[in-house]
Amino acid sequence: RIVYLDGQYLKEDEAKVSIFDRGFLFGDAVYEVTAVINGKLVDNEGHMIRLQRSCNELQIALPVPLAEITNIQKELIKKNALNEGGIYLQISRGSAGDRDFGYPADVKPTLVLFTQARELLNSPKATKGMKVITTEDIRWKRRDIKTVGLLAPCMAKQAAIEKQVDDAWLIEDGYITEGSSNNAYIVTQDGVLVTRPLSNDILHGITRKALLELAEKEAIKIEERLFTAEEAYQAAEAFVSSATTFVWPVVEIDGHTIGDGKPGNVAKKLREIYIELAT
Numbered sequence: 001r002i003v004y005l006d007g008q009y010l011k012e013d014e015a016k017v018s019i020f021d022r023g024f025l026f027g028d029a030v031y032e033v034t035a036v037i038n039g040k041l042v043d044n045e046g047h048m049i050r051l052q053r054s055c056n057e058l059q060i061a062l063p064v065p066l067a068e069i070t071n072i073q074k075e076l077i078k079k080n081a082l083n084e085g086g087i088y089l090q091i092s093r094g095s096a097g098d099r100d101f102g103y104p105a106d107v108k109p110t111l112v113l114f115t116q117a118r119e120l121l122n123s124p125k126a127t128k129g130m131k132v133i134t135t136e137d138i139r140w141k142r143r144d145i146k147t148v149g150l151l152a153p154c155m156a157k158q159a160a161i162e163k164q165v166d167d168a169w170l171i172e173d174g175y176i177t178e179g180s181s182n183n184a185y186i187v188t189q190d191g192v193l194v195t196r197p198l199s200n201d202i203l204h205g206i207t208r209k210a211l212l213e214l215a216e217k218e219a220i221k222i223e224e225r226l227f228t229a230e231e232a233y234q235a236a237e238a239f240v241s242s243a244t245t246f247v248w249p250v251v252e253i254d255g256h257t258i259g260d261g262k263p264g265n266v267a268k269k270l271r272e273i274y275i276e277l278a279t
């Protein structure tokens with residue numbers, strides 16, 4: 001695989017970052033993941049806007065303009081002949097050659113990109129649906145910033161793996177916030193699509209935004225409000241969204257079968273029209 005590091009396209013084992021890089025020492029870095037279908041970036045503009053916002057919140061200067069980052073994404077897709085999968089990009093504050101908590105002055109951010117070949121369209125999770133558990137949301141209070149400080153989601157995902165399910169939904173003060181790396185939705189028995197409103201409690205998903213617009217066009221009733229695990233157990237459907245899953249139905253939560261245990265119609269419909277429009 002060819003990867004990108006600070007202006008250079010390199011073989012992956014030749015790309016090296018300083019041990020003093022603040023992404024490594026403090027998780028002082030932001031990232032984005034964009035899906036690639038037929039060699040084309042999916043919904044990338046939204047990801048670039050969110051990247052800029054994450055950088056602004058942390059006072060990290062963009063190492064190159066957003067338009068140039070997109071050129072690098074495209075070039076890397078070409079160099080790796082990536083047809084389907086994702087492209088990961090990360091900007092860390094960089095290295096000041098030592099370890100100090102305060103933001104160093106005159107530091108050069110580190111920009112890294114790499115591709116990941118994955119089957120996105122024909123994923124078994126999309127057709128069969130996934131099982132999730134719920135677990136306490138132990139993350140920090142700025143989940144709107146897409147940082148690489150992801151140990152809490154890693155722990156949640158690992159807890160799910162150890163329970164032989166696919167993922168974890170996170171709970172704070174009795175309400176679902178989101179999935180370990182996706183936004184969470186239910187569809188009530190009356191056909192209302194429910195998802196948590198935007199705040200600093202969740203990541204403002206780019207796929208979420210697109211799906212809510214599509215749902216509105218489909219005349220699906222939407223309620224952006226809090227919901228509990230108990231409400232989710234009783235729901236007609238449940239699903240998640242993210243750049244790399246698009247929409248994956250959820251057919252079991254904490255051992256409770258959702259609906260008839262098969263992917264729901266709203267999830268299937270939204271997945272279908274999102275993929276059709278985005279690719």
Ligand code: PDD
Pocket residue numbers: 033178179180181182183202203204205206207208241242243244
């Ligand atoms: N995760 N919520 C969280 C906590 C996430 O990590 C993600 C994305 C989302 C969905 O956002 P979007 O639709 O913009 O991808 C919601 C990415 C894919 C990841 O960490 O790999």
